Amino acid sequence: MKILMTGGGTGGHFYPLIAVAEEIRKICIEEKILAPELFFMAPDPYNSKILFDNEITFIPCMAGKRRVGASGASAILNFFDLFKMGFGVLSAIVKLYSLFPDVVFAKGGYTSFPALMAARILGIPVIIHESDSVPGRVNAWAGKFAQRVAISYKEAIEYFPKDKTAYTGNPVRKEIRQPLSTGAFEYLNLELDVPVILILGGSQGAQIINDAILSALPNLVDRYQIIHQTGKRNFQEVSTTANVILEGNTHISRYHPFDYLNNLAMRMSAGVASLVISRGGSTIFEIALWQIPSILIPISTSNGDHQRKNSYNYARDGGAIIIEEANLSPEIIINELTRILDNPATCEKMKQGAKKFARDDSATLIAKEVLKIALKHEI
Numbered sequence: 001m002k003i004l005m006t007g008g009g010t011g012g013h014f015y016p017l018i019a020v021a022e023e024i025r026k027i028c029i030e031e032k033i034l035a036p037e038l039f040f041m042a043p044d045p046y047n048s049k050i051l052f053d054n055e056i057t058f059i060p061c062m063a064g065k066r067r068v069g070a071s072g073a074s075a076i077l078n079f080f081d082l083f084k085m086g087f088g089v090l091s092a093i094v095k096l097y098s099l100f101p102d103v104v105f106a107k108g109g110y111t112s113f114p115a116l117m118a119a120r121i122l123g124i125p126v127i128i129h130e131s132d133s134v135p136g137r138v139n140a141w142a143g144k145f146a147q148r149v150a151i152s153y154k155e156a157i158e159y160f161p162k163d164k165t166a167y168t169g170n171p172v173r174k175e176i177r178q179p180l181s182t183g184a185f186e187y188l189n190l191e192l193d194v195p196v197i198l199i200l201g202g203s204q205g206a207q208i209i210n211d212a213i214l215s216a217l218p219n220l221v222d223r224y225q226i227i228h229q230t231g232k233r234n235f236q237e238v239s240t241t242a243n244v245i246l247e248g249n250t251h252i253s254r255y256h257p258f259d260y261l262n263n264l265a266m267r268m269s270a271g272v273a274s275l276v277i278s279r280g281g282s283t284i285f286e287i288a289l290w291q292i293p294s295i296l297i298p299i300s301t302s303n304g305d306h307q308r309k310n311s312y313n314y315a316r317d318g319g320a321i322i323i324e325e326a327n328l329s330p331e332i333i334i335n336e337l338t339r340i341l342d343n344p345a346t347c348e349k350m351k352q353g354a355k356k357f358a359r360d361d362s363a364t365l366i367a368k369e370v371l372k373i374a375l376k377h378e379i
Helices: 011-030 048-053 073-099 110-122 137-142 154-159 207-223 232-245 263-272 283-290 303-315 330-341 344-357 362-378
Strands: 002-006 037-042 056-060 103-106 126-130 148-151 165-167 196-200 225-229 255-258 273-278 294-296 320-322
Touching (some): 002 011, 002 073, 002 110, 002 362, 011 037, 011 362, 037 073, 037 110, 048 056, 073 110, 103 137, 103 362, 110 126, 126 137, 126 362, 148 362, 154 165, 196 263, 207 225, 207 232, 207 255, 232 255, 263 273, 283 344, 294 303, 294 330, 320 344, 330 344
Parallel strands (some): 103 126, 126 148, 148 165, 196 225, 196 273, 225 255, 273 294, 294 320
């Protein structure tokens, strides 16, 4: 049995694929099914170590990107990417014909288009998963011929055929589903009696959030400890600037910048955090599972405005409040933190809202359907 996964380009696409792969292996062991061969097709492996750890074979395949409303340099890139996309599709057809997987599981995005087109041409069954409230162009197209469609937000069902679409939530890797508080204060070098704020700007960080936090930093460390995932490309600038801003401050040790939080550091940060400040991407599903109050700052320029729609759909259950990028300022961050964390009833209401939204069976539901179709096709 062969299962090919495709997607990637961002952690929001890549890591849910890994979560499903983990569950596929677990189910096969529990139900004594012969272990499948797993493959991942994308322009780059995104995280080679995780692919290796999960025994997933990487198959490189070029993909072009279509930029909406492009002009100038972007329009030129769109032109050349047409050729990249065409070559990618031809390459994917050859590689899928040679491999001929029993099912293709796709997360969408431009990187998944060549594999999905090849699967359609070759008649290979397809399952797609949509992470956002409004699907991207590739998933909206693939939903027309996919055998099954899984969605993270109930609101997305209006964009897909209802008879083959199921609300599953978004798969989260087992390594970070459960917060870990034991030993966290020592591991992260935190004070025991000071509230902790966890700031996540996405896998690449978020400059606008970093800037607002740095401006508010002297006031923040007076009352809180800050665990700040800056993104690798921003780490040096942010940490240097923070040292200058907090020079001579008696609470300088309360600010803890990280370029990236590994699984253990993320679980421990979640285990001690009183509140999370985050973008409106797939991190929402992790925050919901952790049942932590949050402030979401969605990207204002995301395709289809999906981060903003995701954030408001999540906040509808009460787990978060939204600060629009246009309104973001140090003063608003400080005021909202004070309003939430100084009111135990508000905190509890937000925790219950997160719990209401959370689903911990997403990866299992999708993995079972992938295996069901793969086994049927294999026979």
